[in-house]
Structures are given as structure tokens and as C-alpha cells.
Amino acid sequence: MLKQDLQLVDTAFKKYYFEHFDLISIPNRASEREFGYQKFNGGMNRHISIKSNEELRLMLITNIPSDVYCSNAYYSFPNLPMSEKDWKGADLIFDIDAKDLHLDCRQDHTCIKCISCNEVSALQSTCPSCKSVKIEIKSLTCKNCINGAKEEVSKLKKILDDDLGIKNEKIQVYFSGNEGFHVHVTDSPYQLLGSRERNELVDYIMFRGAIPETFGMKKSQPTKSSFVEIDAKGWGGRVSKHIFGSKLKRSKVITEIISNGYSVFQQRLDSLKETIGVKIDPNVTIDIHRIFRLPGSLNSKSGMSKVFCENIDKFNAFRDSCFIDDENTTVLANCPNQFTLKDKKFGPYKNEKVTIPKYAAIYLICKGLANTTLIQN
Amino acid sequence: MKNLGQDEMAKYPFMADAGQYLKDQGFTLEQLGSDPDLQLIRDKAIHRIKSAADGIPYESAIKDNKAATKYGEANEAALAIEVFSFLLAVVLLKLNGNNLLIRKFSLAEARRAEEYLKKDLKEMSDEDKVEEAKKMIFSLSSITVTENKEKKDEFFIPVYDYLMHAVHFHEKEWKLINRHVEDGKVFLTSEKLVRLVRSELSNFISKKIQSAKSPSMVTEFIKPLEILTSLAKKYYIPTMVSSEYPPCIKHAIDVMEKGENLPHSGRFLLGTYLLGVGKSIEQIAPLFKNAPDYNEKITMYQLNHLKGSSGSNTEYKCPSCERVKSKDLCFATSDCDGIINPLQFRKKKILNA
Numbered sequence: 001m002l003k004q005d006l007q008l009v010d011t012a013f014k015k016y017y018f019e020h021f022d023l024i025s026i027p028n029r030a031s032e033r034e035f036g037y038q039k040f041n042g043g044m045n046r047h048i049s050i051k052s053n054e055e056l057r058l059m060l061i062t063n064i065p066s067d068v069y070c071s072n073a074y075y076s077f078p079n080l081p082m083s084e085k086d087w088k089g090a091d092l093i094f095d096i097d098a099k100d101l102h103l104d105c106r107q108d109h110t111c112i113k114c115i116s117c118n119e120v121s122a123l124q125s126t127c128p129s130c131k132s133v134k135i136e137i138k139s140l141t142c143k144n145c146i147n148g149a150k151e152e153v154s155k156l157k158k159i160l161d162d163d164l165g166i167k168n169e170k171i172q173v174y175f176s177g178n179e180g181f182h183v184h185v186t187d188s189p190y191q192l193l194g195s196r197e198r199n200e201l202v203d204y205i206m207f208r209g210a211i212p213e214t215f216g217m218k219k220s221q222p223t224k225s226s227f228v229e230i231d232a233k234g235w236g237g238r239v240s241k242h243i244f245g246s247k248l249k250r251s252k253v254i255t256e257i258i259s260n261g262y263s264v265f266q267q268r269l270d271s272l273k274e275t276i277g278v279k280i281d282p283n284v285t286i287d288i289h290r291i292f293r294l295p296g297s298l299n300s301k302s303g304m305s306k307v308f309c310e311n312i313d314k315f316n317a318f319r320d321s322c323f324i325d326d327e328n329t330t331v332l333a334n335c336p337n338q339f340t341l342k343d344k345k346f347g348p349y350k351n352e353k354v355t356i357p358k359y360a361a362i363y364l365i366c367k368g369l370a371n372t373t374l375i376q377n
Numbered sequence: 378m379k380n381l382g383q384d385e386m387a388k389y390p391f392m393a394d395a396g397q398y399l400k401d402q403g404f405t406l407e408q409l410g411s412d413p414d415l416q417l418i419r420d421k422a423i424h425r426i427k428s429a430a431d432g433i434p435y436e437s438a439i440k441d442n443k444a445a446t447k448y449g450e451a452n453e454a455a456l457a458i459e460v461f462s463f464l465l466a467v468v469l470l471k472l473n474g475n476n477l478l479i480r481k482f483s484l485a486e487a488r489r490a491e492e493y494l495k496k497d498l499k500e501m502s503d504e505d506k507v508e509e510a511k512k513m514i515f516s517l518s519s520i521t522v523t524e525n526k527e528k529k530d531e532f533f534i535p536v537y538d539y540l541m542h543a544v545h546f547h548e549k550e551w552k553l554i555n556r557h558v559e560d561g562k563v564f565l566t567s568e569k570l571v572r573l574v575r576s577e578l579s580n581f582i583s584k585k586i587q588s589a590k591s592p593s594m595v596t597e598f599i600k601p602l603e604i605l606t607s608l609a610k611k612y613y614i615p616t617m618v619s620s621e622y623p624p625c626i627k628h629a630i631d632v633m634e635k636g637e638n639l640p641h642s643g644r645f646l647l648g649t650y651l652l653g654v655g656k657s658i659e660q661i662a663p664l665f666k667n668a669p670d671y672n673e674k675i676t677m678y679q680l681n682h683l684k685g686s687s688g689s690n691t692e693y694k695c696p697s698c699e700r701v702k703s704k705d706l707c708f709a710t711s712d713c714d715g716i717i718n719p720l721q722f723r724k725k726k727i728l729n730a
Contacts, residue, residue: 083691134670164536165561189537189561197540199703204553208703214555233559282703 001040002373005365009040010064012324012362013298016305017060020323023305024296026053028186032074032088036291037065040300046291049079066300069291072184082289089191092166092198093292094205095284096152097180098145105144109337113138113368120334120351120369138367140339141179146317149180153312155278156183159205163234166190175321177299177306182292198286205285207235207277212265215239219262224254242276243268303362319343326357333370339363387456388493389513390463391486391582395589398464402457409465410597421462422469423601429485430478430608467585468592469601475609479586480579487578491571498567499530514570518542518577525564532570539563542573547699547717623722624708625701626650633664642696642704644668646719648683649695653720658684695720 001009027033036046037059046069050056060068071078072093076086099106113120114127115134126133153173160166172184185191193201203209213219215236216227228236230247243257244250257265284290293299293306304321318341326342333349333356340346346360349370364370386393399405409415428435463486470479497503497510501524511522520538525531536558543551557564565573622630629647632639639647644665651661658680665676678687685692697718701707716722 081690162560163558189535193537193540196544199700200540200544200553203703204558207554209549209552210554211549213550232557234557235554236557 001365002371004373005371006040008329008372009066009303009362009365012303012358013066014061014064015325016298016323017057017064020296020305021053021057021060023307023323024056024294025308026056027070027091027184027295029074030070032076032078034071034073034075034078034085034291035059035294036069036071037063038067038300039063040066042066047079047081049077060297066298068294068297070294071289071291072287073289087288090288090290092185092188092190092193092201093284093290094156094183094185095176095180095281096149096156096183096279097176097281098141098149099139099179100279100281101145101148101152103145103148105142106139109142109145109339110137110139111336111369112136120336122336136368138369139179140335140337140367141317143318143340145179150312150315152279153181153183155276156205156280159278160185163204164190164201172295173309173312174295174306175304175309175315175317176293177297177304177321178301181309181312182306184292184295193288195286195288198288199282202280202282202285204235205278205280206282207273210235210239210269210272212262212269215243215265215269217257217262217265222258222262224251224258227254227257238276239269239272242272300366303359303366322359324359324362326359328355329358329361329372330355331361331364331370331372333364335364335367335369383453383456385509387459389490390460391490391585392513393460393464395464395467398460402461404461406468406592407595409461409468410595415461418458418461418465419597419601421458422465423604425462425466425486426470426478426482426605427608429482430612432481432485435485435489467589469598469605470586471589471591472594472598473602473605473609475605477612478605478609479583481612483579483583483586484575486582487575490578491575494571495567498532498570501529514574517581518574520574522570523562530566531564532567533562533564534570536561536563539565539573542577545576621723622650623713623716623719624710625698625706625719628708629706630664633667635667638670639668640704640706643706644679645683645693646696646701646704646706648680649693650719652680652684653695654723 031049031051033050034046035048035050035056036044037048038044045063048059050059059065071090073085073090074088076088078085107123110123111120112123112127112135114130114132115136116132117127117130119127119129120138121128123137125135127135157168157171157173160171161168166185166188170185170188172186174182174184176182190198190201216222218226227250228240230240230244230250231237232240240250244253284292295306295308298305303324304317305323307321309315309320318339322342330353332351333347333354334351335347335349338345338347341360341363342357344357344360346356361370361372365372386398399409409418425435466482470482494510494513497506500506507524514520514522518538520534520542522532522534525533536553539556540553543553549555553563626647629639629643632643633647647664648661651664652658658677661680662673662676665671681687683693695718696704698707698709698713698716701719702709713722
């Protein structure tokens with residue numbers, strides 16, 4: 001980030017941490033967790049132990065981090081190197097990101113920025129200006145993406161509750177501050193699971209690795225009666241419901257499945273992960289030493305906050321997580337897509353000088369689609 | 378599992394306190410080794426070890442949960458022979474010290490105990506038997522088993538416990554997705570439930586042998602021990618190291634050589650694999666030169682990090698085949714059959730060598 005932009009963003013972030021420290025929710029067992037932070041243009045500082053709210057406030061105000069993280073794990077010695085920390089358990093965490101949903105709308109609000117010549121253009125694999133393949137993909141998430149991610153959150157919560165016995169009061173949902181949601185599960189028996197076991201949970205939630213026998217289709221001499229009923233609990237019932245549609249169609253569909261054979265049914269199951277599986281980022285959930293974005297902190301990819309969603313259906317990401325003030329700010333914006341923040345539409349901007357509220361200016365600067373430094377008077 | 382009855386003791390002899398049992402029965406170890414009247418026990422002990430080494434289920438004298446009178450003894454005596462022959466087998470294995478035989482014996486004895494556990498669990502009408510089996514499973518694995526009152530031969534255990542045990546299985550049917558899961562519980566038949574704790578059973582027996590006090594040698598043990606030594610030789614399998622890379626590594630090297638982008642997980646696989654087969658960082662680093670985002674400093678730092686020579690000093694291991702598969706980096710061929718980690722590709726077993 002260029003110097004002048006850095007100053008603007010730093011000041012805005014500092015103001016946020018002064019005025020909205022109350023939005024930061026420090027997880028339970030805070031003194032057993034590892035904290036970490038990054039600064040704009042800086043590397044990661046981690047293995048930090050924070051014992052009180054005051055210590056955290058001081059860390060935020062003095063360092064003005066671009067991003068703040070806190071471990072899902074609890075350790076005896078959170079500030080020591082990884083091998084000496086003494087791992088005691090870790091919350092189950094899930095990351096649902098709109099980019100993994102591959103929705104059709106995505107190409108309408110994604111552009112590229114060339115790393116070589118800084119040219120911003122519509123989504124394509126090479127820079128139209130200098131033909132470089134070194135490009136950054138910039139997405140300005142839309143409402144449709146957020147709604148898609150919300151759907152995945154409800155699918156996940158249902159499986160956590162119905163199948164895994166994790167009740168709603170143990171599940172906290174946060175908007176990530178950029179393109180998706182973070183789901184935290186605290187105080188559950190699953191917190192002692194290692195990485196391999198979490199990988200199994202991930203496969204379960206994403207519907208990966210299912211075999212036909214599980215749903216009643218045997219390899220040899222399959223019979224109709226062994227197929228799972230539509231009202232069965234767990235994946236058995238969900239898959240049956242999806243494949244049969246209704247109880248009335250069950251018999252006819254099973255006849256078809258049996259006549260098509262085992263491997264066709266296996267392929268069908270493999271493809272179901274795209275529709276009925278929950279699209280979580282597997283790497284996040286299997287990581288038992290992850291430092292995960294701290295609830296209430298700002299996301300440097302957007303300038304928006306990671307906020308708690310009390311009612312996800314009513315949650316408006318582009319309004320409820322935008323806390324930077326609306327002071328007029330002039331930037332040189334180069335953004336081919338339109339975006340909405342605090343119910344106001346912005347863009348598209350074609351390398352032009354615009355005066356917009358600070359929250360929108362910061363959003364564009366964080367996305368790398370605007371700057372204050374190169375403005376020519 | 379204190380105060381096991383003679384019946385339980387014969388079924389699960391590894392639960393017995395060997396010294397106490399012999400004392401209670403009025404025997405010494407030396408007697409077991411030398412008393413001519415106890416030849417039957419010595420034969421049976423050798424038979425137990427031999428069957429285990431051959432992978433043939435040991436034919437027990439206990440049938441239908443009761444001691445048979447196959448050998449003409451009274452029930453009580455037949456049960457005692459079961460326990461004695463087990464204890465003697467343990468002594469012989471301890472004296473012989475061959476790990477392969479101990480492993481095979483532990484597994485065979487575990488499988489034998491499994492049969493009894495299954496039978497006990499299936500006898501749902503006999504609550505005591507079911508309770509006993511549930512207690513046995515708990516004491517071995519800390520898994521709390523509950524019967525599903527609504528379905529015959531069905532039990533449930535917490536998902537947490539299931540995962541902790543099932544991750545060691547490679548067959549797809551053991552994946553959580555292929556189980557009936559509901560409200561934090563996994564539902565299993567007695568067969569599957571008992572299979573789930575096989576390794577606990579086997580480890581328990583093997584630990585029991587490893588931690589047994591080294592018995593003093595008596596001349597009568599020499600002959601049985603010679604039999605064990607020749608058995609151990611029979612099962613020694615030499616391995617050959619192949620210089621060929623497994624397909625996943627070949628693919629990763631290909632991608633790198635072409636200058637295409639290999640994802641982080643692919644680079645991790647390549648780095649940890651090559652370090653795992655003993656290559657030096659200086660030998661590995663040039664492979665990454667064609668990467669579109671190559672940076673010599675970062676590459677060296679990352680390789681040093683994988684090796685554990687920087688950062689947290691943790692040495693990163695090559696990921697398992699399952700993990701590689703989950704990252705879409707697996708290009709398995711039939712040469713990969715039977716391996717669970719790319720590093721095993723080089724150590725192919727030469728049968729009949």
C-alpha cells in the first residue's frame with residue numbers, strides 16, 4: 001500500500017478501535033489463546049499472549065493492525081514457539097466463503113488487477129494491456145453471494161445440530177468482514193479432536209466419500225427394501241429426499257437406480273457433494289493451530305468488520321459490518337464494477353477522481369482499486 | 378474389570394493379573410515350563426503362537442460361551458488351561474523378544490476376544506453379558522456404549538469416540554459419512570462396534586507382553602523357543618528400495634518443470650516427500666525455480682521451515698495418500714496399491730525373496 005493511502009487507512013482503523021472496541025468479542029479462555037496481528041505492508045506477528053481487555057486495547061491502538069487473529073486452540077503457554085505451547089484443545093471452526101460457491105453472478109463483480117502494470121480490467125486470464133499472466137483477482141461481493149453463503153451457514157448449522165448434536169447455543173456465526181461467514185463452535189466434546197479426526201468431520205459435512213451401500217444400494221443383488229427411507233435421520237434421509245423427491249416416487253426411482261447399476265449410483269453420489277454438501281473451506285476446519293480472525297476486528301481486504309450475526313436472515317453485510325465514518329474523501333478510483341455499502345450504490349469508476357464517503361474510499365483502497373497518492377491536481 | 382469370573386478369564390485371559398492368577402491356582406511359572414503333567418498347556422501355548430503367526434484363528438476350547446469338554450477335563454479345568462496356555466505363550470514371546478511374533482499374537486488374540494465380545498453383545502436377553510461386554514469395551518477404549526432399544530443388535534457411541542478410532546481405518550465404509558449419525562451418536566452393529574476396538578485390544582495385549590517381567594529361563598523353554606525363532610525367520614520380509622518417484626510426486630515435478638502453478642499443498646507434498654527420502658534443501662530448491670512466483674529467499678525459508686531447521690523446529694512429514702487425494706494431487710496407479718503414504722512407494726515388498 002502506498003504511503004499516503006496507508007496513512008488514511010491507518011487513521012480510520014485507529015479511530016475504529018478507539019470508538020468500537022465494544023464490538024470486539026474476546027473468546028472464552030482468552031489467556032490460553034495465541035493472538036497474532038499483521039500490519040499493512042508488514043509480516044505476521046504471532047505467538048502473542050493477551051490476558052485482559054486492556055492489554056488487547058493497548059495492542060490494537062499502539063500497533064494499528066490491518067488484521068487481528070486469535071487461535072481456535074487453547075494452550076498452556078500460548079506465547080511460546082509452536083512445539084512448546086502444549087496444545088489443550090481447539091474450538092471447531094468453519095469458514096464459508098462466497099468465492100467457493102462459484103455462483104454465476106461472480107463474473108459480474110470480479111475484475112483483475114495486473115501485478116506488473118497495475119491495469120484494472122474485466123475478468124480474464126491475462127492482462128489486456130501488457131499480456132502478463134501475473135494478475136490479482138478482485139471481487140466486490142454482491143448480495144446474491146452473501147445470500148448463497150447464508151444458505152450454506154444454515155445447512156451447516158442443521159447438520160451440526162441434527163447429526164452432530166451441537167446445540168445452537170454453542171454455535172456462533174460471524175460475517176467474516178469480506179466475502180463469507182465464520183462459524184465458531186465453543187465448549188463441545190469435539191474440541192479435543194485432532195486434525196485427522198476433523199478431516200473426517202469435514203468429509204461428513206461436505207458429503208465427501210459416500211458409498212452406495214450406505215444408502216441401501218448393494219454391489220451384488222441389490223434389493224428395493226434395503227434403500228434408506230425418506231424420513232430417516234442424517235445423510236441417509238437427506239440423500240433419499242434429494243434423490244426420490246417424494247415417498248410416492250421412491251419405488252420408481254429405486255428401480256431406475258438398480259437398473260443403472262452400482263457405479264452409476266456411485267457417480268451420482270460423488271456429484272451430490274456439489275449440491276447437498278456444505279461448502280466449507282476444509283483447510284480451516286482441519287487446522288488445530290490456526291489463528292483465526294478475531295470477532296469484532298477489521299478485515300483489511302475490505303475495511304469492514306467481522307461481526308456477530310444474531311439473526312443471519314436479517315443480517316445485511318454491506319450495512320451491518322460497515323463502521324468507518326462517512327467523511328468525504330477524494331480518491332483516484334479504478335473500479336469497473338458497481339458496489340453497494342450502507343444502502344448507497346457506488347461505481348463503476350474508470351480511473352477517475354471521485355469524492356465519496358470514507359467507508360467507500362477505504363473499501364476501494366483495501367481492494368486495491370483506488371488510491372489517494374496518485375491524484376494529480 | 379476386577380474379579381473376573383473363570384468364564385470371563387478364559388475368554389479374556391489378557392485381563393488377568395498373571396502372577397496373581399498362578400498364585401491363586403497354586404502354580405509357579407517354573408512348573409508350567411517343566412511339570413510333565415502340564416505338557417498339554419505347553420503344546421497349547423505353542424499352538425496359540427503358531428496359529429497367530431500363520432493368521433489362522435486359534436481354535437479355543439470355549440464354545441458357545443461355555444467351556445467344552447473337548448479334552449476330557451472338567452469345565453473348570455478346561456477354562457484354566459485356556460488361561461494358562463495364554464500366560465505361557467506370553468512368557469515364551471517375552472523370552473523370544475521378536476516384535477513381529479508379538480504383534481501377530483496380539484492381533485490373533487484380539488480377534489479371538491472379539492468373537493466373544495460380539496457374542497456377548499448379541500445376547501441382548503442376557504443383560505449381564507451385555508453389561509460385561511460394554512464394560513470390557515469401556516475399560517479398553519473409554520468408549521461408552523449404549524444399546525439402541527428400538528433395534529435388534531444395534532448400539533450407539535458418541536461421534537467423538539467413533540472418530541478417534543475410525544480414522545485409523547482405510548476402508549471407505551468406516552468413514553463417518555457412511556455411518557448412521559444422529560444427534561451426536563454413531564449407530565453400529567455389535568460386529569462393527571467390536572471391530573472398532575480391535576486395535577485397542579491388540580495394543581492392550583501387546584503392551585501387556587512388552588511390560589511383562591522378563592521370566593527366568595528354564596531348560597524346558599529351550600525347545601519351544603527354538604520353534605518360535607524358526608517361525609520368526611519364516612515371516613521376515615526383506616524390502617527393496619526403488620529410486621522411482623510415486624505418481625503424485627512425478628506429477629508435482631512435471632507441473633513445476635513446466636512452470637505451471639502448483640498449489641501450496643502440492644509444494645508442501647513435494648518438499649516434504651523429497652526431504653523424507655533424504656534429499657538436501659540445496660538439491661530440492663532448484664525444482665521450484667520455474668514456478669511463476671519463484672522467489673529464492675522464500676523458497677529456501679520454506680524448505681528450511683519444512684525441515685524444521687527454522688521457526689518452531691517442527692519437522693513436517695509427508696502427507697498421507699488420503700490427504701493427497703483430498704487435495705486432488707493423487708494420480709494413483711496400480712503400483713500404489715497397499716500404500717497409505719507416498720513415502721512407502723519406494724519400499725516395495727518383494728514377496729518370496
